[in-house]
Amino acid sequence: MTQATARQATAGRGRLTPEREAELYEHVIALVREHGYDSLTMDAVAARAHVSKATLYRQWREGKPELVASAMRHTKPLPYEGIDTGSLRGDLFALADAGTDLEDDTVFMSAVMHAVQTNEDLGAALRAMLVEPMRRVLEQVIDRAVERGEVRAGAAAGRFLAHALVGALPARKILDDTFADPEYMKAYVDAVVLPALLNS
Amino acid sequence: MTQATARQATAGRGRLTPEREAELYEHVIALVREHGYDSLTMDAVAARAHVSKATLYRQWREGKPELVASAMRHTKPLPYEGIDTGSLRGDLFALADAGTDLEDDTVFMSAVMHAVQTNEDLGAALRAMLVEPMRRVLEQVIDRAVERGEVRAGAAAGRFLAHALVGALPARKILDDTFADPEYMKAYVDAVVLPALLNS
Numbered sequence: 241m242t243q244a245t246a247r248q249a250t251a252g253r254g255r256l257t258p259e260r261e262a263e264l265y266e267h268v269i270a271l272v273r274e275h276g277y278d279s280l281t282m283d284a285v286a287a288r289a290h291v292s293k294a295t296l297y298r299q300w301r302e303g304k305p306e307l308v309a310s311a312m313r314h315t316k317p318l319p320y321e322g323i324d325t326g327s328l329r330g331d332l333f334a335l336a337d338a339g340t341d342l343e344d345d346t347v348f349m350s351a352v353m354h355a356v357q358t359n360e361d362l363g364a365a366l367r368a369m370l371v372e373p374m375r376r377v378l379e380q381v382i383d384r385a386v387e388r389g390e391v392r393a394g395a396a397a398g399r400f401l402a403h404a405l406v407g408a409l410p411a412r413k414i415l416d417d418t419f420a421d422p423e424y425m426k427a428y429v430d431a432v433v434l435p436a437l438l439n440s
Numbered sequence: 441m442t443q444a445t446a447r448q449a450t451a452g453r454g455r456l457t458p459e460r461e462a463e464l465y466e467h468v469i470a471l472v473r474e475h476g477y478d479s480l481t482m483d484a485v486a487a488r489a490h491v492s493k494a495t496l497y498r499q500w501r502e503g504k505p506e507l508v509a510s511a512m513r514h515t516k517p518l519p520y521e522g523i524d525t526g527s528l529r530g531d532l533f534a535l536a537d538a539g540t541d542l543e544d545d546t547v548f549m550s551a552v553m554h555a556v557q558t559n560e561d562l563g564a565a566l567r568a569m570l571v572e573p574m575r576r577v578l579e580q581v582i583d584r585a586v587e588r589g590e591v592r593a594g595a596a597a598g599r600f601l602a603h604a605l606v607g608a609l610p611a612r613k614i615l616d617d618t619f620a621d622p623e624y625m626k627a628y629v630d631a632v633v634l635p636a637l638l639n640s
Contacts, residue, residue, distance in 0.1 A: 279479070347554070354550040354554075357547060357550060403607075404611075407603075407604070410606075411602070414556075415567075431596035431599065431636065438635075439638070
């Protein structure tokens with residue numbers, strides 16, 4: 241679709257409806273994943289989402305960083321809530337299985353990682369989207385393991401559980417040139433995360 | 441310096457001397473760190489390094505990916521060789537102290553992480569530059585710990601030592617919005633890496 245056609249398709253619409261906005265955000269996230277944040281242009285977003293650039297800039301005055309941050313904030317949280325299997329290993333394995341899009345997550349993280357270092361709003365949006373929900377769930381997993389007596393209260397590894405798990409995604413790609421999958425994450429949990437939690 | 445001046449500065453030189461080449465590589469690595477791989481242009485390299493684009497393309501016919509991969513391959517290895525303190529904890533702490541540019545490394549990794557997923561040559565160069573030297577050193581650290589009887593031969597965590605350490609750099613930035621430093625790495629070693637290695 242050309243620029244001109246894209247403009248016509250939304251001419252006079254003003255702000256996007258919530259449905260169109262949700263659709264737009266999905267396109268933005270997909271485009272970031274494909275091209276990386278730095279190479280993404282508002283033209284590409286307009287063309288892919290069939291929205292005029294005027295509409296984009298009316299709603300996201302600061303342009304790309306604001307639009308991408310909004311898209312990240314509106315992404316539905318990972319399906320981690322409600323995981324409670326009755327054991328620490330069971331919970332961590334369920335987490336590995338719940339993240340069905342480990343590859344998508346890794347690519348998205350890679351695509352924004354450089355940009356979040358210079359743009360505070362993007363960094364805050366990434367934390368709201370991916371980091372805080374995961375951290376909350378992991379805290380609950382640890383709290384329950386402590387209540388069950390599996391993990392010592394205040395175990396040092398608890399503080400680094402999110403680091404050890406989140407870091408395993410880019411590390412797998414960097415070190416082995418392949419994406420983390422549930423099997424890899426479970427092997428990593430058994431080899432590193434569980435022994436650390438149970439012995440620190 | 442304008443394009444025209446840059447061109448004159450190397451007009452007729454043909455290939456760069458090894459000294460100029462080494463200098464150029466340093467500029468390339470710095471530019472990747474500053475702008476991210478995707479946003480880096482050959483124009484920016486030419487201007488910063490005072491080299492004509494003709495010279496760049498004569499020596500790196502495939503342009504940016506080949507030039508950046510070359511720059512990565514020529515980067516001097518991390519100062520990890522020769523670390524042998526007599527204990528596993530001592531070796532891992534020495535590694536944390538040796539990587540004096542953890543921030544630079546994290547930024548560089550972030551800057552190329554998306555690109556290495558689509559460009560195989562870049563991925564191979566990153567592994568040659570950062571990953572393989574580190575993996576070799578870590579294997580020696582583990583082998584010595586096994587010889588000393590600190591770690592069980594074939595301990596599962598040994599296979600994931602590099603993942604747990606390399607991943608901690610981007611994880612620190614993503615989760616805490618700050619860069620890993622030697623203190624953080626040592627706390628992480630004590631809380632996660634050592635308990636895992638000694639109990640798996």
